[in-house]
Structure formats: C-alpha cells, structure tokens
Amino acid sequence: MSEQKPLYREFTKGIIKENPVLCLVLGTCPTLAVTTGVKSALGMGAAATIVLVCSNSVISLLRRVIPERVRIPCYITVIAAFVTVVQMLVKAYAPSLDKALGVYLPLIVVNCIILGRAEMFASKHPVLPSALDGLGMGVGFTAALVLMGTIREVLGAGSWFGLRLPLAGSHPILIFLMPPGGFFVFGMLMAAANRLNTRSRRHTPESGCAACPMNEACAKAHEKKECT
Amino acid sequence: MSATQLLGVFLAAILTENYILCKFFGICPFLGVSKKLDTALGMSAAVTFVMVLATAVTWPIYTYVLLPNGMDYLQTLVFILVIAGLVQLVEIILKKYMHRLYAALGIYLPLITTNCAVLGVTMLVLDKGAQDSSFGYAASLVNAFGAGIGFLVAMVMFAGVRERLEAADIPQSLKGLPITLVAASLVACSFLGFGGIVDGLL
Numbered sequence: 001m002s003e004q005k006p007l008y009r010e011f012t013k014g015i016i017k018e019n020p021v022l023c024l025v026l027g028t029c030p031t032l033a034v035t036t037g038v039k040s041a042l043g044m045g046a047a048a049t050i051v052l053v054c055s056n057s058v059i060s061l062l063r064r065v066i067p068e069r070v071r072i073p074c075y076i077t078v079i080a081a082f083v084t085v086v087q088m089l090v091k092a093y094a095p096s097l098d099k100a101l102g103v104y105l106p107l108i109v110v111n112c113i114i115l116g117r118a119e120m121f122a123s124k125h126p127v128l129p130s131a132l133d134g135l136g137m138g139v140g141f142t143a144a145l146v147l148m149g150t151i152r153e154v155l156g157a158g159s160w161f162g163l164r165l166p167l168a169g170s171h172p173i174l175i176f177l178m179p180p181g182g183f184f185v186f187g188m189l190m191a192a193a194n195r196l197n198t199r200s201r202r203h204t205p206e207s208g209c210a211a212c213p214m215n216e217a218c219a220k221a222h223e224k225k226e227c228t
Numbered sequence: 229m230s231a232t233q234l235l236g237v238f239l240a241a242i243l244t245e246n247y248i249l250c251k252f253f254g255i256c257p258f259l260g261v262s263k264k265l266d267t268a269l270g271m272s273a274a275v276t277f278v279m280v281l282a283t284a285v286t287w288p289i290y291t292y293v294l295l296p297n298g299m300d301y302l303q304t305l306v307f308i309l310v311i312a313g314l315v316q317l318v319e320i321i322l323k324k325y326m327h328r329l330y331a332a333l334g335i336y337l338p339l340i341t342t343n344c345a346v347l348g349v350t351m352l353v354l355d356k357g358a359q360d361s362s363f364g365y366a367a368s369l370v371n372a373f374g375a376g377i378g379f380l381v382a383m384v385m386f387a388g389v390r391e392r393l394e395a396a397d398i399p400q401s402l403k404g405l406p407i408t409l410v411a412a413s414l415v416a417c418s419f420l421g422f423g424g425i426v427d428g429l430l
C-alpha cells in the first residue's frame with residue numbers, strides 16, 4: 001500500500017500543481033492556436049495525451065539503452081513515430097477533427113511538453129510512474145485547453161461545444177476567436193494562476209525548461225521566478 | 229507563377245499570414261528571446277535561414293521520394309529528422325568555414341530544431357501546393373523566406389514594445405509573462421488590420 005500513494009501523486013501533480021500550460025508554460029503554440037472551440041481543444045488534448053503516455057512509456061523502457069549523447073534525437077524519433085500513428089488514426093476515424101487541427105496535429109512532435117517530460121521524468125523513472133506522469137500531464141494539458149476553449153468559444157461565438165447558448169449567443173465578441181483574443185485570454189488565465197499560487201504559497205514548480213534547448217537564451221525561465 | 233504572384237506570396241507571408249501573430253508558430257522564442265533587440269534580430273535571422281534551407285531540402289524529398297512511393301504518412305518523422313540533421317550540419321559548416329557568421333548566429337541554431345515555425349512552414353507550403361498546382365518549388369521558397377521575414381518583423385516590433393513594459397507599473401499578478409501576452413495581443417490586433425491588404429494591392 002505504501003507504494004500506491006506516490007504513484008497516485010505522479011498522476012495528480014500534472015493536473016493542478018504542475019499544470020504544464022498554466023504553471024510550467026510549455027506547449028504554448030497549440031494552446032493558442034486550437035482553442036477557438038471546445039471541440040478542437042478536446043481533440044488536441046486527447047491526441048497529445050495519447051502521444052505523451054505512449055512516448056513516456058517507451059522512452060522509460062529504453063532509458064538504459066539510449067546513449068546519453070544522442071538521447072534528444074532518439075526521443076524525437078520515438079515521439080514522431082507515435083505522432084504519426086495518432087495522425088493516421090485521427091485521419092481515418094475523425095476526419096472533421098483532422099481538418100480542424102490541420103497542421104497543428106503533426107506539430108505535436110515539437111510540443112515542448114512531450115520532449116520535456118521525456119527528458120525530465122521518463123528517462124529517470126520506471127515504466128508505470130512514467131506512464132502515469134504522462135497521463136497526468138496530458139490531462140492537465142487537456143484541462144487547460146478546454147478551459148481556454150470554453151472562454152473563447154462562449155465569448156467569441158456564443159456557443160459551447162457547438163451548442164448555441166441562449167444569452168451569450170446574441171452578441172458574440174468575434175475578436176476572442178481571432179489571434180489577439182487568444183493571447184489575451186492566455187495572459188489573463190496565467191495571471192489568475194499566478195495569483196492563486198502566491199496566495200496559497202505553493203513552491204514554484206521546477207519548470208520544464210531544463211529540457212528545452214532554448215533554456216540558456218530564453219528569458220522565460222527567469223521571468224517565472226520574478227512573478228511568483 | 230509570375231513575379232507579381234510571387235511578390236503577393238511574399239507579402240502575404242509577412243503581413244496576413246504572419247507566423248507568430250496570426251498562426252501562433254514559434255511562440256516560445258517570441259516570448260523568450262524578444263526581450264532585447266540584438267538577440268531578437270539574431271534569432272530571427274537564424275530562423276529565416278533555417279526555414280529557407282529546410283524548405284529547399286524537404287520539398288524535393290516529399291515531392292520526389294515520399295509521394296511517388298506512397299510514403300507520405302512518414303512526412304512528420306522524416307521532416308523533423310531532416311531538420312534536426314540539417315541544423316547540426318549547418319552549425320558544423322559555419323563553425324569551420326564562416327566564423328563570423330557562426331559567432332552571430334551560432335548560439336541560436338541548436339534552439340531552432342524544436343521550433344515549430346520551421347516544421348510548420350515546410351508542411352504548410354506542401355499543403356498549399358496540394359491545393360494549387362501552380363504553387364511550386366519557387367513559390368514555396370519565397371513563402372518560406374517571407375515567413376522568416378514576418379518572424380523578424382514581429383520579433384523586432386515586440387522587442388520595442390517590451391522595452392516600454394520594463395518601466396511600466398504593473399499589478400503584481402500580471403508581472404512577467406501575463407502582461408507580455410496581453411501586449412502580444414495588442415500587437416496581434418494591429419496585424420489584423422492587414423487582412424485583405426495584399427489582395428487589394430496586387
């Protein structure tokens with residue numbers, strides 16, 4: 001029983017405490033691009049979660065085989081293989097989703113969340129915790145996407161999941177569906193997350209930036225420290 | 229494709245299809261490296277360079293190797309590996325033969341492999357080519373170059389905006405990234421104004 005608790009935590013930490021989008025600020029490109037509606041946000045989240053769980057498990061299995069120096073290309077190959085699988089599945093069974101996500105579906109391969117988890121977690125832990133970590137991060141990513149999708153779709157189109165809403169539907173604010181609305185909603189959500197974090201005085205989560213090749217030139221990591 | 233049409237493709241890639249502000253590619257370097265003007269310039273120059281080079285290499289691979297053999301489903305896997313290899317190769321060549329250029333762009337090159345703008349442009353030009361058969365190799369290269377210049381324009385503009393933000397008095401919870409995103413929202417608003425301008429111009 002004593003082992004059950006930490007395992008369970010590997011799953012839950014990704015949802016709120018280390019939410020990949022709002023706390024670690026990873027994977028911003030799809031977060032902004034596909035959240036014009038709840039449907040595409042959910043589809044993107046699900047696709048990324050599948051890739052994350054599979055690649056985390058496989059990389060964790062291979063962690064003793066992959067040589068240290070060429071690990072990043074190895075990870076990218078594993079991730080790209082699973083992205084291709086998901087891409088083909090989506091094309092075959094959900095063609096409308098494929099159209100909605102467009103080029104952002106193959107771009108999951110360069111999503112920093114997946115490479116970041118591979119480097120930070122899966123390469124150092126056994127299979128089961130790695131899979132759970134991937135699942136938790138994926139669910140956290142999906143939750144953040146759906147939250148943003150909800151705000152943007154309700155305000156911008158007056159509907160939710162394609163269903164027309166009675167009150168908001170009469171005067172939709174179109175700009176929330178356009179790029180500026182995406183940046184704005186994301187900024188506001190992040191400010192809210194900052195406020196909640198400072199209130200409850202949670203420790204600053206380790207950002208996934210160590211894995212990112214941008215780490216040194218990137219000001220993002222330093223900014224996170226400034227604001228929390 | 230005529231020269232005017234190519235110019236149209238180029239301008240559209242900069243203004244109406246701006247990769248950062250309209251398509252959300254490459255947000256990470258946009259938020260991360262745009263703090264200072266010189267790093268913003270260096271990063272965008274490296275991105276433009278790799279974008280054109282990657283398109284120049286991946287377009288023939290896809291059109292002449294993958295597509296005729298029915299292996300187009302391997303696009304994602306092949307492209308990311310080609311780009312990663314290419315970036316590495318460019319880095320080695322620059323280091324050996326063009327030292328001054330390496331000093332200027334060198335530190336940004338490894339960061340570009342996982343930049344979704346580069347992978348995005350190589351895939352998007354192929355999508356465009358599939359819809360419109362006149363959109364060939366030359367147009368793809370022009371589009372990639374335009375996308376890079378558009379990246380540069382957005383980065384440089386935003387570096388200017390961010391310098392002003394430094395001095396502003398901002399509420400505690402908005403400090404750092406949130407206010408940067410709100411500023412990016414306003415900059416993106418200004419780019420909405422370009423909608424339709426390219427079609428009207430030519």
